[in-house]
Amino acid sequence: MARFILRRFLSGVLTVLMVFVINFIIIKAAPGDPIRTIMGKETDDPVLREALMEKWGLNKSIPEQFWSQFSNALKGDLGTSIIYNRSVNDMINERLAATVLLGIVSSLLALVTGTALGIFCARHEGSFIDGLLSTISYALDAMPSFWLGLMLIILLSSKLGLLPTQGMVDARADYQGIKHVLDVALHLVLPTLTLVLITMPGYFRIAKSSIQQVTSEDFITTLRATGMSRKKIFDKYIFKNAILPTVTMFGITLAFLVTGVTLIEIVFSWPGTGRLTMTAINQRDYPVLMGIYLVMSVSVAVVMVLVDIAYAFLDPRIRYDK
Amino acid sequence: MLKKIANKCIRAFMADRQLRIGVIGIVCLLLIIIFAPTIATHDPYSFDFKRLLAPGVGGHILGTNHLGQDVFSMLVYGVGTSLKVAVISAFISGALGVIIGGVSGYIGGVTDTIISEIINIFLMIPTFFLILLIISLFGNSIVNVMIVIGVTTWPGNAKLMRAQALSLRERTFVQSAVALGETKPQILFKYILPNGIFPVVANTTRGMAGAILTEAALSFLGLGDPNIISWGQMIYQGKQYTTSAWWISAFSGIAVIITVIFFYMLGDGLNHVFNPKYNYGRSK
Numbered sequence: 332m333a334r335f336i337l338r339r340f341l342s343g344v345l346t347v348l349m350v351f352v353i354n355f356i357i358i359k360a361a362p363g364d365p366i367r368t369i370m371g372k373e374t375d376d377p378v379l380r381e382a383l384m385e386k387w388g389l390n391k392s393i394p395e396q397f398w399s400q401f402s403n404a405l406k407g408d409l410g411t412s413i414i415y416n417r418s419v420n421d422m423i424n425e426r427l428a429a430t431v432l433l434g435i436v437s438s439l440l441a442l443v444t445g446t447a448l449g450i451f452c453a454r455h456e457g458s459f460i461d462g463l464l465s466t467i468s469y470a471l472d473a474m475p476s477f478w479l480g481l482m483l484i485i486l487l488s489s490k491l492g493l494l495p496t497q498g499m500v501d502a503r504a505d506y507q508g509i510k511h512v513l514d515v516a517l518h519l520v521l522p523t524l525t526l527v528l529i530t531m532p533g534y535f536r537i538a539k540s541s542i543q544q545v546t547s548e549d550f551i552t553t554l555r556a557t558g559m560s561r562k563k564i565f566d567k568y569i570f571k572n573a574i575l576p577t578v579t580m581f582g583i584t585l586a587f588l589v590t591g592v593t594l595i596e597i598v599f600s601w602p603g604t605g606r607l608t609m610t611a612i613n614q615r616d617y618p619v620l621m622g623i624y625l626v627m628s629v630s631v632a633v634v635m636v637l638v639d640i641a642y643a644f645l646d647p648r649i650r651y652d653k
Numbered sequence: 654m655l656k657k658i659a660n661k662c663i664r665a666f667m668a669d670r671q672l673r674i675g676v677i678g679i680v681c682l683l684l685i686i687i688f689a690p691t692i693a694t695h696d697p698y699s700f701d702f703k704r705l706l707a708p709g710v711g712g713h714i715l716g717t718n719h720l721g722q723d724v725f726s727m728l729v730y731g732v733g734t735s736l737k738v739a740v741i742s743a744f745i746s747g748a749l750g751v752i753i754g755g756v757s758g759y760i761g762g763v764t765d766t767i768i769s770e771i772i773n774i775f776l777m778i779p780t781f782f783l784i785l786l787i788i789s790l791f792g793n794s795i796v797n798v799m800i801v802i803g804v805t806t807w808p809g810n811a812k813l814m815r816a817q818a819l820s821l822r823e824r825t826f827v828q829s830a831v832a833l834g835e836t837k838p839q840i841l842f843k844y845i846l847p848n849g850i851f852p853v854v855a856n857t858t859r860g861m862a863g864a865i866l867t868e869a870a871l872s873f874l875g876l877g878d879p880n881i882i883s884w885g886q887m888i889y890q891g892k893q894y895t896t897s898a899w900w901i902s903a904f905s906g907i908a909v910i911i912t913v914i915f916f917y918m919l920g921d922g923l924n925h926v927f928n929p930k931y932n933y934g935r936s937k
Contacts, residue, residue: 478906590781632778
């Protein structure tokens, strides 16, 4: 068990390192001269160029440059935005809470509803609802998340005027206390709904197929033959055995969710890192893009390692094997 | 051998509904590409003052966009872009995956340990962000988009191919080739890759669907190639007009969904064909 955790932990560390290396290579290989961008088109003063190279550390050797960036990031310093001349850390920090809120609420809701529906369909295989839900989940899987968001805006807000579509709070009203919470919750409905619909099919499929698989195994038939009630067999044996793949799915979905959240935030003008990504792309603010990419990759890696460790705790086969 | 495969394909085509829908759907899309000039009612590149016309008005079946371009004709011409992105990027990803995974699984030992660790690491990196970063730095031409999608999505294929190679190299026909003195590259390309490629092919079709969605998402972020017609860009353009002209985004999104579903069906169907354990009696 300890070996397993150590192994997963090391591969997590390696992943973060790899993200760094890729990051660095991309920046170095990209066309264009950063100093030229900073100096502007007209000036070409060699003294100024030298000074700027010195300031940004570009006159050092490549390994030295890598090391200084790497050690800075390890200390938690992600650099400075070219456009706003502000620390990238601050820019990401002030946006992170909104993204995390949206991400956690929707991933948990998707997990619960997707799994519940999957279990329901597995127990009523071949029923009308099973067919309907399976078809819907197939279609949802093929849907671009941002398109679904736009369609929900058109249907629920533009046509019916039901829900707010933009931002996290009503900018015209300055709500305090409980009203503020309700206001945020109301703004959270549409983006969350979109993300839940997009990520649910994964949980639905995995729950359905693993329940079906466990149900068809011999030990369940044996239990049936002993005369144990269906409910007891399901609660005590099928569910416990079939729920494990869902844990893995949570990790996989998370990487997918990171992308989804970015796009959905843009659709709904949600003030999180997704919006920051969009503005950084438009302004070609690379340090900010890099910073967001690093933060995202590291958090995905951390969660995936945690999920794997949780899995090992839950599944005795892994616990005792290694 | 080939005849046997052909027979199996025909049988599977008749028996598997998903495969049938997928194949027929994609053939239809190819026909649309070939006959695009005939099918399109207008020139999708011509601008007009008849802006933001609703579907059906003035002979525009699906309306016009903010520049007066005919939405239906743009959709017709957009098929080519989506399929091109799908096929080329999935081919790159498949080829890289097959070779890297094949080498790793066949050679084994330290090489395998290192390569499979790299594969696992790449599987943990959020690919879309990487693509986004590269495209915004290196420029958003459609060629770049295709290459970058291909180069960043190979690990899944490599993992599948590695598993295949691991089991194939123990098989008798490979062992006898070793005994006959064939070299490692010969064995890899003559026996391991051709025999283990089928699951990768099925996965690659899923990858094509993924590539279409990724291209659409990049376009939606304003990183699409402005010189071509793509469904993702149409959704992006329509975003500003959700209240006044819903049809621009709506129909282009539906086009994406239908195409992606065809590729999913093809992939699932191929998986059934290549999986000897799959029982056709049970498929609906």
